[in-house]
Amino acid sequence: MHIELEKPKMGVYKRHMLVCVGPRCTQEGESEQLFQSLAEKFKAAGIDQGELRVKRTRTHCFATCKSGPILCIQPDGIWYYNVTPTNLDRIINEHLVQGKPVEELIYHRGPQ
Numbered sequence: 001m002h003i004e005l006e007k008p009k010m011g012v013y014k015r016h017m018l019v020c021v022g023p024r025c026t027q028e029g030e031s032e033q034l035f036q037s038l039a040e041k042f043k044a045a046g047i048d049q050g051e052l053r054v055k056r057t058r059t060h061c062f063a064t065c066k067s068g069p070i071l072c073i074q075p076d077g078i079w080y081y082n083v084t085p086t087n088l089d090r091i092i093n094e095h096l097v098q099g100k101p102v103e104e105l106i107y108h109r110g111p112q
């Protein structure tokens, strides 16, 4: 018997932010707090919709469990560490709005 599955729907986006909220990146839940702050910050920066829209997703381990919060911006292939609330504001304003990655917070780029 063939069951016809409905195709999932997804809105158009420019970039995708993946935030690790796993237990080894931070000790006190800072990564989850960071994730929860994104809705308001994206809205304030105007990247919650429109041509610069950034989709956001929790992940549970990237196997680089150190110096978190850590997050990845795709399709740019840029990985950030030490994403404190202040550093998140920089990533939002400089990278996601202006298109200039924050060099000193990058720990990996890939794929090359």
Ligand code: FES
Pocket (backbone or CB within 6 Å): 020, 021, 022, 023, 024, 025, 060, 061, 062, 063, 064, 065, 066, 068
């Ligand atoms: S727990 Fe975050 S990368 Fe492993």
